[in-house]
Amino acid sequence: MFIRLDRAQFKFMYGYLYTHRAQLLLLLLFIFGNIALQIYSPLYIQRFLDSAQAGKAAAELLTIALFFLGLTVIRQLVTIVMQFITSDVTWKITNKVRLDLMRQCLNYDLSFHSRHTPGEMVERIDGDVGKLNNFLSAFALKMISNNLLIVCIVVVIFYINLYMGFVVLALSITGLVVLTRMGKFGSKTIRNYMADSADTVGFIDERIAGREDIRAFKAETYTLHSYYAKLKSLYRTRKQTGFRIGIVINTGEVMLALVLAVTLLSMGLLHLHNKAMSIGTIFLIYYYITILLIPLKSMVAEISDLQYVHAALLRMNELLDYTGKVDTSGRAHLMDPAISIQFDHVSFRYDDDQHQVLRNVSFQIPANKTVGLLGKTGSGKSTLARLLFRMCDPQEGAIRINGTDSREYALDSFRASIGIVSQSIELFAGSLRDNITMYKDHITDEQIVQIIDRLGLCDWFRSMADGLDTRIERDGSNLSGGEAQLIAFTRVFLCNPRILILDEATSRIDPITERRIEKAIAVLMKNRTCIIIAHRLSTVRNTDYTLVLQEGSVLEFDETGCLAHNPSSAYSRMIREGGSELYA
Numbered sequence: 001m002f003i004r005l006d007r008a009q010f011k012f013m014y015g016y017l018y019t020h021r022a023q024l025l026l027l028l029l030f031i032f033g034n035i036a037l038q039i040y041s042p043l044y045i046q047r048f049l050d051s052a053q054a055g056k057a058a059a060e061l062l063t064i065a066l067f068f069l070g071l072t073v074i075r076q077l078v079t080i081v082m083q084f085i086t087s088d089v090t091w092k093i094t095n096k097v098r099l100d101l102m103r104q105c106l107n108y109d110l111s112f113h114s115r116h117t118p119g120e121m122v123e124r125i126d127g128d129v130g131k132l133n134n135f136l137s138a139f140a141l142k143m144i145s146n147n148l149l150i151v152c153i154v155v156v157i158f159y160i161n162l163y164m165g166f167v168v169l170a171l172s173i174t175g176l177v178v179l180t181r182m183g184k185f186g187s188k189t190i191r192n193y194m195a196d197s198a199d200t201v202g203f204i205d206e207r208i209a210g211r212e213d214i215r216a217f218k219a220e221t222y223t224l225h226s227y228y229a230k231l232k233s234l235y236r237t238r239k240q241t242g243f244r245i246g247i248v249i250n251t252g253e254v255m256l257a258l259v260l261a262v263t264l265l266s267m268g269l270l271h272l273h274n275k276a277m278s279i280g281t282i283f284l285i286y287y288y289i290t291i292l293l294i295p296l297k298s299m300v301a302e303i304s305d306l307q308y309v310h311a312a313l314l315r316m317n318e319l320l321d322y323t324g325k326v327d328t329s330g331r332a333h334l335m336d337p338a339i340s341i342q343f344d345h346v347s348f349r350y351d352d353d354q355h356q357v358l359r360n361v362s363f364q365i366p367a368n369k370t371v372g373l374l375g376k377t378g379s380g381k382s383t384l385a386r387l388l389f390r391m392c393d394p395q396e397g398a399i400r401i402n403g404t405d406s407r408e409y410a411l412d413s414f415r416a417s418i419g420i421v422s423q424s425i426e427l428f429a430g431s432l433r434d435n436i437t438m439y440k441d442h443i444t445d446e447q448i449v450q451i452i453d454r455l456g457l458c459d460w461f462r463s464m465a466d467g468l469d470t471r472i473e474r475d476g477s478n479l480s481g482g483e484a485q486l487i488a489f490t491r492v493f494l495c496n497p498r499i500l501i502l503d504e505a506t507s508r509i510d511p512i513t514e515r516r517i518e519k520a521i522a523v524l525m526k527n528r529t530c531i532i533i534a535h536r537l538s539t540v541r542n543t544d545y546t547l548v549l550q551e552g553s554v555l556e557f558d559e560t561g562c563l564a565h566n567p568s569s570a571y572s573r574m575i576r577e578g579g580s581e582l583y584a
C-alpha cells in the first residue's frame with residue numbers, strides 16, 4: 001500500500017514469494033475466512049439489539065449471544081493459524097534472501113569490497129533483511145487483511161444503507177489516497193538515515209579491527225572525533241526523519257478523527273431526516289466504522305516502518321543486482337593438469353579514476369615452471385596475482401591459460417585450480433581442523449596429518465594443545481603470524497592446486513622455520529606452475545624464471561640463470577647489491 005514497488009523490486013519479491021505459493025495461497029484463504037468472520041459476527045449484535053428492543057424471549061437472545069461468542073473464538077483460532085503460517089513462510093523467505101546476499105557478497109570483486117566496509121555489509125545483510133522479516137511477518141499480513149477488510153466493510157455498509165455506503169466509500173478512498181501520498185514524504189530521508197547508519201557500523205567495525213594500531217600510534221582521539229562526527233551526522237538525519245514521520249503520523253491521526261466525525265454526522269443527519277434506520281443498524285454501522293478505523297490507524301502507526309522496509313528493499317535489490325566488474329560468462333573448464341600462463345599486453349587500473357597499476361605487461365610462463373616475481377613496494381606484484389586469480393579483470397589485454405583467455409573459463413572451477421598463500425591470512429573461530437580443511441567434511445584427519453608431515457611441520461603440530469581439535473580464536477588472535485602462515489600452507493597443500501601463488505607467503509615465518517619448509521615448498525612446486533612474490537632474494541633464487549616489475553611495467557623477464565649471469569640485468573645488480581636497488 002505505502003510501499004510502491006518498482007518493477008525490479010516487484011520481481012525481486014515475486015521470485016522469493018513464488019517458491020512458497022502453496023503456503024501463501026493457504027494463508028490467503030485464512031485471511032478471507034478471518035475477514036468474513038469479522039464482517040459477519042457484528043450482524044449478531046445488530047440482531048441482538050433489535051430483538052431485545054422488540055422484546056423477544058431471553059432464550060432467543062441467549063442463542064444469539066452464544067453464536068456471537070462462538071464466532072469470536074473461531075476468529076481467534078484462525079488468527080493463530082495465520083500467524084503461524086506467516087512466521088514460517090517469513091523465516092524461510094528471509095533466510096533465503098540472507099543466503100543469496102551472503103553468496104553475492106562472497107563473490108563480489110575487489111572494487112566492490114574497496115567501497116564497502118565489512119561492517120556496512122553486516123548492516124545490509126542482517127539489518128536490512130531483519131526489516132524485511134518484520135515487514136513480512138507483521139505488516140504484510142496486516143496490509144493485505146486491512147485492505148481487504150476495508151473493501152468488505154464498504155461493500156457491507158452499501159448493502160445496509162446506500163447513502164452511508166457512498167459516504168464511507170468517499171472517506172475510505174480519500175483516506176487511502178492521503179496516506180499513500182504521505183507515505184512517500186519520509187522515504188528519502190529514511191534511506192539517507194539507513195545509509196548513514198550502515199556507514200557508522202562500518203566505521204566501528206574497521207576501527208575495532210584496527211584497535212592495536214590505533215593504540216600503538218595514539219590515534220584514539222582522532223578515532224573518537226571521527227566517530228563523534230559520524231554520530232552527529234546520524235543524529236541530524238535521524239531528526240529529519242523523525243520530523244517527517246511525525247508530520248505523517250499526526251496528519252494521519254487528524255484524518256482518521258475526521259473520518260469518524262463525518263460518518264457520525266452523516267448518520268445523525270440521516271436519522272433526523274429519515275428514521276428508516278433502527279438502533280441496531282445505527283450501532284452496526286458505527287461498529288463497522290470502528291473496525292474500519294483499526295486498519296487505517298495501524299497503517300498510520302506503521303508508516304515509518306514501511307518506509308524503512310521500502311528503503312531496505314531498494315538496498316537489497318541494489319546488492320543483488322550488482323554485476324561486478326569480473327566477467328562471469330565463461331563456461332569452459334581447465335582440463336589439462338599442466339598449465340601455462342601468458343600475460344598478453346595486460347593493463348589494469350582498480351577504478352576508472354585511479355592511476356594505472358599495470359601497464360602493457362607481457363610475459364609467458366611455460367607449464368609447470370616457477371617464476372619469482374620481484375619489484376619495489378607498490379610496483380604491482382600483488383595486483384598481478386589478483387588478476388591471475390580473477391579477483392578483477394584487466395581493462396586491456398588478456399591473461400591466457402593454456403592459450404585460452406582466462407575469462408572464457410567458468411569462474412568457480414577456474415579459481416578452484418589456483419591456490420594462494422598471501423600476506424594476510426584469514427582464520428576463523430573454530431578448530432584447527434576447520435581452519436585447515438575450510439569446512440570440507442570429506443577430508444580425513446589422516447590426510448591432514450600426512451600433509452603436515454610432508455611439510456615438515458610435525459614439531460609445530462605436536463605443540464598444539466589438542467591436535468586438530470585445538471581451538472583457534474577469531475582472526476587467529478591466539479596464534480602468531482608465523483603459525484597462521486603455516487596453517488595457510490597446509491590449507492593450500494591440501495587443495496592440490498594446479499597453479500600456486502605464494503604472495504610473500506614466508507614473510508612472517510622465522511628463518512629457521514622458513515628453511516624447514518623450504519623443502520616442502522619445493523615438493524609442492526613440483527609439477528605445478530608457480531608464481532612466488534617475494535621481498536627476499538633467497539626465496540626466489542631457485543625459480544626457473546624471474547620477472548621484475550617496475551612501476552607496473554615489466555623491467556625484465558627471463559630465465560633466472562640467464563638474468564643472474566647477465567651483469568647488466570637488474571636482477572644480477574640486485575644480487576650484487578643485496579637487493580637494495582629494488583626495495584629502496
Ligand SMILES: Nc1ncnc2c1ncn2[C@@H]1O[C@H](COP(=O)(O)OP(=O)(O)OP(=O)(O)O)[C@@H](O)[C@H]1O
Nearest residue numbers: 110114350357375376377378379380381382383384
Ligand atoms: N584494492 C585496491 N584499490 C585501489 N588501489 C589499489 C588496491 N590495491 C592496490 N592498489 C594500488 O595498486 C598499486 C600496486 O599495489 P600492489 O599491492 O599490487 O603492489 P605490490 O607490488 O604488491 O606492493 P607490496 O610489495 O608492498 O605488497 C599501489 O599503488 C596501490 O596503491
